[in-house]
Amino acid sequence: MRARAVAVLTAALLVVGSTAGAAGAQEQVLRDPAGDMWAMDYAGNSTAAPQMRTGDVRRAAFRHRRSDVVVRQRFVDLRRVGRYTQHALRLQTGSNVFREVVVVAGPGSWGGTVEVFNRRGRVDCEARHRIDYRRDTVLIRVPRSCLGDPTRVRASAASTWAQNRRDEFLVDNPHHTRASVNRRTWTRWLRVG
Numbered sequence: 001m002r003a004r005a006v007a008v009l010t011a012a013l014l015v016v017g018s019t020a021g022a023a024g025a026q027e028q029v030l031r032d033p034a035g036d037m038w039a040m041d042y043a044g045n046s047t048a049a050p051q052m053r054t055g056d057v058r059r060a061a062f063r064h065r066r067s068d069v070v071v072r073q074r075f076v077d078l079r080r081v082g083r084y085t086q087h088a089l090r091l092q093t094g095s096n097v098f099r100e101v102v103v104v105a106g107p108g109s110w111g112g113t114v115e116v117f118n119r120r121g122r123v124d125c126e127a128r129h130r131i132d133y134r135r136d137t138v139l140i141r142v143p144r145s146c147l148g149d150p151t152r153v154r155a156s157a158a159s160t161w162a163q164n165r166r167d168e169f170l171v172d173n174p175h176h177t178r179a180s181v182n183r184r185t186w187t188r189w190l191r192v193g
Helices: 002-026
Strands: 027-031 038-041 046-048 057-064 068-075 084-093 098-106 109-118 121-123 128-132 137-143 152-162 168-172
Touching (some): 084 137, 098 128, 098 137, 109 128
Antiparallel strands (some): 027 057, 057 068, 068 137, 084 098, 084 152, 098 109, 128 137, 152 168
16 A cells, blocks of 8 residues: 555656656746946946846746747836837747847836847737836747747847936846847747747
């Protein structure tokens, strides 16, 4: 009886373990420390801005689902302030299809607009977004059809705020504590799940 109970428990744990592994292959969650924002001027010079809270990314979840790629970012404080805010998402497929998805919000349009680009310019794509100022979150959904229905993708995200008072931008990203992302900054490859 005891051996049978152990066998059933072991089988159940194997099923749970294999399911968790599959889920991990299609999702990556990045946790970003508070106080790692940067102020950047028009010339590209940057200085640490650890006192800034508005726009400070704390968590980003990247998911590659059967219908779409979803990125949800949570911020320390997300407000309707400044000249505009921009949330950019770069996507690359295993067959080297690139897309950049840009959500811009500002005075008169704090709900924001979304556009999708390839290396040559804007492309038609039914990408959607939602900015929730009460929950301090930004959600971006990109249909897999906009990427050619890939089996795997990787992503990179960054956010920028243009301040009203100074000619500088506040920037943050969930990947690291440096001022900006570069062409080598990506999540791991995420298989469709």
